[in-house]
Amino acid sequence: MSVTTLPTLALAQRQPSWLVRLFDYKPFLIVMCLAPAIGLLTVFLTYPLGLGIWLAFTDTTIGRKGVFVGFENFQYLLTDSLWWNAVFYSVVYTGIATFGKFALGFWLALLLNNHFPFKSLLRAIILMPWIVPTVLSALAFWWIYDPQFSIISYLLVDVLHWRTTNIDFLGSPWPARFSLIAANIWRGIPFVAISLLAGLQTISPSLYEAAMLDGASAWQRFRYITFPMMMPILAIVMTFSIIFTFTDFQLVYAITRGGPGNSTHLLATLAFQRGIAGGELGEGAAIAVSMIPFLVFATLFSYYGLARRKWQQGESND
Amino acid sequence: MTDTAAQPAAVATTPPDTMAWDSGLRRLMMIYLPLGCFVLILLFPFYWMTITSFKPNAELMNYKEHNPFWISSPTLAHIKHLLFNTAYPRWLWTTMLVAIGSTTLSLIASTLAAYAIERLRFRGSPYVGLGIYLAYLVPPSILFIPLATVVVQFGLFDSPLALILVYPTFLVPFCTWLLIGYFKSIPYELEECALVDGATRLQILRRITLPLAVPGLISAGIFSFTLSWNEFIYALAFIQSGANKTVPVAILTELVTGDVYQWGALMAGSLLGSLPVAIFYSLFVDYYVSSLTGAVKE
Numbered sequence: 001m002s003v004t005t006l007p008t009l010a011l012a013q014r015q016p017s018w019l020v021r022l023f024d025y026k027p028f029l030i031v032m033c034l035a036p037a038i039g040l041l042t043v044f045l046t047y048p049l050g051l052g053i054w055l056a057f058t059d060t061t062i063g064r065k066g067v068f069v070g071f072e073n074f075q076y077l078l079t080d081s082l083w084w085n086a087v088f089y090s091v092v093y094t095g096i097a098t099f100g101k102f103a104l105g106f107w108l109a110l111l112l113n114n115h116f117p118f119k120s121l122l123r124a125i126i127l128m129p130w131i132v133p134t135v136l137s138a139l140a141f142w143w144i145y146d147p148q149f150s151i152i153s154y155l156l157v158d159v160l161h162w163r164t165t166n167i168d169f170l171g172s173p174w175p176a177r178f179s180l181i182a183a184n185i186w187r188g189i190p191f192v193a194i195s196l197l198a199g200l201q202t203i204s205p206s207l208y209e210a211a212m213l214d215g216a217s218a219w220q221r222f223r224y225i226t227f228p229m230m231m232p233i234l235a236i237v238m239t240f241s242i243i244f245t246f247t248d249f250q251l252v253y254a255i256t257r258g259g260p261g262n263s264t265h266l267l268a269t270l271a272f273q274r275g276i277a278g279g280e281l282g283e284g285a286a287i288a289v290s291m292i293p294f295l296v297f298a299t300l301f302s303y304y305g306l307a308r309r310k311w312q313q314g315e316s317n318d
Numbered sequence: 319m320t321d322t323a324a325q326p327a328a329v330a331t332t333p334p335d336t337m338a339w340d341s342g343l344r345r346l347m348m349i350y351l352p353l354g355c356f357v358l359i360l361l362f363p364f365y366w367m368t369i370t371s372f373k374p375n376a377e378l379m380n381y382k383e384h385n386p387f388w389i390s391s392p393t394l395a396h397i398k399h400l401l402f403n404t405a406y407p408r409w410l411w412t413t414m415l416v417a418i419g420s421t422t423l424s425l426i427a428s429t430l431a432a433y434a435i436e437r438l439r440f441r442g443s444p445y446v447g448l449g450i451y452l453a454y455l456v457p458p459s460i461l462f463i464p465l466a467t468v469v470v471q472f473g474l475f476d477s478p479l480a481l482i483l484v485y486p487t488f489l490v491p492f493c494t495w496l497l498i499g500y501f502k503s504i505p506y507e508l509e510e511c512a513l514v515d516g517a518t519r520l521q522i523l524r525r526i527t528l529p530l531a532v533p534g535l536i537s538a539g540i541f542s543f544t545l546s547w548n549e550f551i552y553a554l555a556f557i558q559s560g561a562n563k564t565v566p567v568a569i570l571t572e573l574v575t576g577d578v579y580q581w582g583a584l585m586a587g588s589l590l591g592s593l594p595v596a597i598f599y600s601l602f603v604d605y606y607v608s609s610l611t612g613a614v615k616e
Contacts, residue, residue: 020518023518024518026438026519027440029434030438030440032430033433034431034434036427037428037430037450037490040423040427040483041450041453041490044465044484045453045456045487047468048468049456049460049464052463104356107352111352112353116349120603122357125357126357126360127607128360128361128596129363131544131595132592132595133565133566133591133592134548134550134566135548135566135569135570136588136591137363137367137588139588140364140367143366143367146581149379151366154381154386158381186360186363189356190360194607243455243457247458247459249459250550250551253550253554254570268551271463272551272555275463275466276462276463276466276555285463288460288462289460291457295457
């Protein structure tokens with residue numbers, strides 16, 4: 001509408017001009033531009049977030065509006081060994097998987113930072129685990145972890161003769177837990193590696209040249225140049241990674257659904273089992289809400305923990 | 319596999335006379351060998367998925383007589399079963415529809431929002447930007463239970479429209495931040511010129527800013543498409559009937575039946591479900607990498 005009025009000034013001053021002028025009025029335009037995004041986020045993010053916290057304090061079930069019950073849901077959770085199991089496994093899962101992802105991802109980023117042929121092709125291939133739907137690659141892992149026809153067991157038993165029996169990946173608690181962590185690390189490496197590679201490429205080569213002239217060893221160059229320079233981007237990537245690993249759902253739901261014997265439930269899968277599958281919306285919401293303190297703590301820890309190091313570096317340098 | 323790669327390296331250790339040999343070997347051991355292992359491990363599940371999809375059931379369950387790493391008599395039976403005996407085409411169609419719908423919606427919303435935040439510059443615009451960024455940090459696992467009740471309230475339960483409306487909650491924050499970065503790189507002078515020439519703000523957005531931000535729009539678009547294609551938890555919680563499910567949910571809930579898993583069909587389904595994003599990805603690799611790293615750097 002506004003476009004058609006531009007060529008003829010006379011037309012613009014007549015009938016449609018108030019509309020054009022309205023859309024050129026900055027406050028109105030700002031509101032109009034922000035309305036779709038803010039509207040969507042308010043209705044489908046802020047409101048549900050508040051509603052979720054409210055639901056956690058009610059005894060709502062599917063089909064029945066609940067009443068306020070105070071901290072009852074949370075008191076129940078504190079006595080619920082399944083919830084404690086889920087908290088324990090969520091922390092272990094996040095801790096080991098994050099460590100694995102960052103150790104291996106950083107290593108991969110350092111490797112990719114070298115010059116070699118077909119580098120961009122390799123970089124493209126490496127992102128594949130991250131691009132493909134997680135559930136679908138999780139299914140492939142499920143098949144790889146099959147008790148009878150696992151290809152890893154085949155490799156270890158029939159090809160390498162290191163073992164005599166098949167590995168029971170998903171049949172007992174600890175092997176199942178570590179199998180899931182391995183799958184999570186596999187999926188997370190590409191994101192970490194490519195993000196950190198972008199950070200590595202911003203470090204000026206002159207820093208390394210200066211350090212080499214001063215006789216710094218490869219380890220010292222890594223320890224005193226690469227690592228401190230990577231701190232800011234590490235902090236951000238790690239914050240993201242911790243949040244989305246702690247609240248992970250897909251991998252566990254696809255591979256074990258919390259089994260065997262509820263040993264691999266994460267808080268998210270437990271919330272789903274109680275809230276949606278079991279219909280206890282209030283209790284499910286309470287489990288979901290119980291993730292928030294962990295998330296806030298993890299975010300603050302990874303962000304400020306790492307950023308503080310950066311400030312120290314800055315102060316000592318200036 | 320790794321063993322065979324290590325053997326030539328071990329052989330090469332014997333003549334370490336010249337510097338060139340030494341550094342070449344060092345490079346091999348320090349860079350190519352670990353890189354080879356990484357690529358092998360990162361790609362193996364896909365290889366395994368592909369090879370399983372084309373294996374006849376007899377080969378699938380018999381490692382003694384057939385080498386499991388290769389197919390002796392490839393078959394299309396699993397894919398045929400998937401396409402003609404299940405609702406797989408329907409699931410693909412639903413997923414496509416949901417992905418395109420939510421991507422379009424989020425692109426429109428986030429382009430306007432990013433333009434307002436970055437270019438219309440009002441008091442408090444950084445805070446609005448920060449608020450939208452914080453929305454990205456709210457994981458779906460916390461939201462899906464209350465969102466399920468919201469979806470029921472709106473009468474959208476079991477409808478793909480619910481997914482189209484809900485997916486922007488994680489797409490809009492991402493796209494907005496990506497586009498803010500792109501708008502920043504467009505010189506402000508261009509807009510000032512147009513303002514002086516009497517163009518309206520909307521004309522500036524349509525004629526000047528958007529054409530210059532096309533790479534950013536492509537990045538945001540393909541990224542949103544991929545994220546919505548891969549989304550799982552909302553689709554699992556909000557869709558009940560078999561026909562309306564998206565591919566990731568349908569494979570897990572409709573194809574996994576009973577105690578004997580149809581691994582051939584499952585892997586064929588996973589392969590077909592991964593293919594659209596994989597093809598999309600191979601066409602736009604650079605956009606993916608730039609949006610991934612761009613979003614992190616912002």
